[in-house]
Amino acid sequence: MASPINSQKTVSDDEEIDYSIKPEFYDSDLDDKDELWIVKKRDGRTSDAVLSCPACFTTVCLECQRHEQYVTQYRAVFVVNCKEDKDKVLQHNAISPNLGKRMRDSEKIETGSADNERVNVVLCSACSTEIGVVDSQEIYHFFNVIPSEP
Ligand SMILES: [Zn+2]
Structure with missing residues (x-):
């Protein structure tokens, strides 16, 4: 056995790094939604006057x-x-x-x-x-x- 504890630890470290990246995806998702909202608003003829x-x-x-x-x-x-x-x-x-x-x-x-x-x-x-x-x-x-x- 070549230190299985160490390799397991490395995997779990990688996972933690992955989680820390995820918020960026949420942010860009929000941006997309904002953009869609504006496009929808502009095409939807929601203007009152x-x-x-x-x-x-x-x-x-x-x-x-x-x-x-x-x-x-x-x-x-x-x-x-x-x-x-x-x-x-x-x-x-x-x-x-x-x-x-x-x-x-x-x-x-x-x-x-x-x-x-x-x-x-x-x-x-x-x-x-x-x-x-x-x-x-x-x-x-x-x-x-x-x-x-x-
Ligand atoms: Zn004027």
Whole structure:
């Protein structure tokens, strides 16, 4: 017998190494699912409306979700003809009166996040009208836009 205990030990060491690699597979699996979710979402025509700038009617979003309670508020990830006003960082619950007047019922942007979350003002890239905000998770919230059928 040429030390069977040692060779058994080696096998079990290898197995332990295999287990430690497995989490990487789980991660890539999650990535695939996220990608599929986006593809499915884009192909599934789940957009509630096409949004346009209220001042110059430039299209700013082709794919958005209408807020469940605040029907003039829309949430989106993919936007067009938008720019962020980097100089104007707002606190989550300190939206300027100019922005707030269109949503006096809600008083705040509904993101489901902490109150002190920082958001950036989003402007129409064509005429620089303030049309919404983007939060720290790059989710756009539009509330000064004109919706039309997708
Ligand atoms: Zn505009």
